[in-house]
Amino acid sequence: MKERNSNISTRQKALEINLDEERYGTFVEIGAGQEVARQFFSAGAAAGTVAKTMSAYDMQISDEIYGKAGAYVSRERLEQMLGREYDLLLKRLKDSRPITTQFFSYAATVTARSFKQKNECHGWLGIETQLYPEAPPSRIILHVRMLDDDNQSQTEALGILGVNLIYGAFYYKSQPKWVIEGLLDNIGSDRLEIDLIEFSGPYYTDVDNRLMNLHLIRSWCCRGVMFDTDGASIVPSSAMRKKDILVMRGSFKPPAKLHLDMSSAAIDQLTSMGSLSERGVLNIAEITMSELTSDGEQDDASFLARVDLLVKLGFHVLISDYLRHFRLRSWIRNFTNNRIAVVMSVYDLNKIFDEAFYAGLEGGILVAMGKLFSDDTNVFVYPAKIDGELVTLDNAKVPEKVKYLLSYLVMNKFVLPIENYTEENLHISPPELATQMLQGRGEWEKALPPGIAEEIIEKHLFGCCD
Numbered sequence: 001m002k003e004r005n006s007n008i009s010t011r012q013k014a015l016e017i018n019l020d021e022e023r024y025g026t027f028v029e030i031g032a033g034q035e036v037a038r039q040f041f042s043a044g045a046a047a048g049t050v051a052k053t054m055s056a057y058d059m060q061i062s063d064e065i066y067g068k069a070g071a072y073v074s075r076e077r078l079e080q081m082l083g084r085e086y087d088l089l090l091k092r093l094k095d096s097r098p099i100t101t102q103f104f105s106y107a108a109t110v111t112a113r114s115f116k117q118k119n120e121c122h123g124w125l126g127i128e129t130q131l132y133p134e135a136p137p138s139r140i141i142l143h144v145r146m147l148d149d150d151n152q153s154q155t156e157a158l159g160i161l162g163v164n165l166i167y168g169a170f171y172y173k174s175q176p177k178w179v180i181e182g183l184l185d186n187i188g189s190d191r192l193e194i195d196l197i198e199f200s201g202p203y204y205t206d207v208d209n210r211l212m213n214l215h216l217i218r219s220w221c222c223r224g225v226m227f228d229t230d231g232a233s234i235v236p237s238s239a240m241r242k243k244d245i246l247v248m249r250g251s252f253k254p255p256a257k258l259h260l261d262m263s264s265a266a267i268d269q270l271t272s273m274g275s276l277s278e279r280g281v282l283n284i285a286e287i288t289m290s291e292l293t294s295d296g297e298q299d300d301a302s303f304l305a306r307v308d309l310l311v312k313l314g315f316h317v318l319i320s321d322y323l324r325h326f327r328l329r330s331w332i333r334n335f336t337n338n339r340i341a342v343v344m345s346v347y348d349l350n351k352i353f354d355e356a357f358y359a360g361l362e363g364g365i366l367v368a369m370g371k372l373f374s375d376d377t378n379v380f381v382y383p384a385k386i387d388g389e390l391v392t393l394d395n396a397k398v399p400e401k402v403k404y405l406l407s408y409l410v411m412n413k414f415v416l417p418i419e420n421y422t423e424e425n426l427h428i429s430p431p432e433l434a435t436q437m438l439q440g441r442g443e444w445e446k447a448l449p450p451g452i453a454e455e456i457i458e459k460h461l462f463g464c465c466d
Contacts, residue, residue: 004175004178004181006182009186010039010160014040014163015044016167017163017167018040018049019048022101023048023102024051024093024101025050025103025104025105026054026085027050027052027106027107028052028053028081029054029107029109031057031123032108032110034053035158036106036163036166039159051089066084073111073123074124075124078107081107082105082126082128083128085107086103101133102130102132102133103129103130103137104129104169105127106126106162106166107125107128109125110123110158112146112155113146121148122146122237123143124143125141125161125165126140126142127166129170131173135202138201138202138203138204139201140165140169141197142183142194142196144195145193145237146192157187157191157192161183164185164186164187165183168182168183176199180212180219180221183219184219193221193223194221194222195216195222195226195236195237197212199212208304210231210307211304213225213227213233214303214319217319217320224236224318224319224320224331225319226284226319227307229311229314237335241336242279242336242338243282244270244277244280244336244340244341245284245332245341246281246283246284247284247286247328247342248285249286250285250286250287251287251431251434252306252309253306253434254434254452255448255449255452256430256433256447256448257422257449258345258425258447260313262382263283263285263343265418265420265421266382266418268420270339270341270380277338284317284318285310285315285318286320286328287303288322292319303319305456305462309461312452313452324361325379326368326369326371326372339377342378342380343379343381343382344379344380344381345382345384346382346383346391346393350396353399353406354399355399369405373409373414379415379416381396382418382421383417383418383426384426390426393416425447434462437456437462437463437464438463438464440465441457
């Protein structure tokens, strides 16, 4: 396997594949033109790679070829395309091509910027390929958001992305992280955002796709990835679309009864306020990348443990690289026009009202608060017992210079106290639980939901009972 080279041009990648006598396949692209195939034709020697190119733009023709799908720009349609084209390729050419041939099919179904309207621009693309001669196929698929403002720029970026994916699948197959790191070569993260990737098939049986999706953030392919209540990777825009959002930020090391009560009490209060979407409230536990990297761990065991425990408690899990709350809120607003609510402990109130937290931001804390509460956004504050005293939103102390800013937000009901809380949970401090776990079994177990402490002890999570 060759070393990863981030300086190689798109044309060089396409030409190298064209000159590789072992690779041969089809390109099927719906939406945004034949941009990937065009890259290979423009590079020269495409006859060595391209068996067929096609675009089934008409919906009826597309259905006739691939069968019905719930949506034309969807994972379902992409997988239909990949499977159908790969099977046809083998059926037609397996006996006539050299035994060393590694067949592949590349497919994409996207909706780019429309001539008439400002539509959501996204798509699904992938490759199904033999990774050695006569091998059963393996597959890489991904979801992409297109951030350019015009159709021409979007299609250009998609063409480069497709070449990068194919090149990575062929030459970095033993290093899936290199495949990810090369996806935005010659493009840049300001033009495309890749928020889901999945490796499957016999060659990738040992790949943990949760870690691969985490690597999307580390490689600047996106700002956040999501997991559903089964722990599977999902597209954030699909999960949040037209829903009200409740997000609870934390380290969740470990998830405690306190977290469950915070979210359930906030949802009840949000529901009582009315005007919610018929699609319901999406309950999200969010962890920032800064929380993960602060562990100083050399592996991803802590990340996987948190995801597993949180989904077991019924949360969707979001991993983001947003440190400031207003940045996270702005990112979520890309996907829903409905209400957004953030729930936090009174412990954390000081942090968002600390002017130093906004150092370097033009306008400082005033701009941050304006962006956090710009439309249909609330913060719910859960009380705590600190040194035996009940601390609520009413008597919480923030720096003197900003106490009237807090008063303004409370008076106008942007910041709200949690009304129905469970008294017995108010003493729980997650940082203290994390410290107590390192000492072995003890009283900390009582502060965790049923089954969570047992799993932590059994699997020696978070350094417990080592």
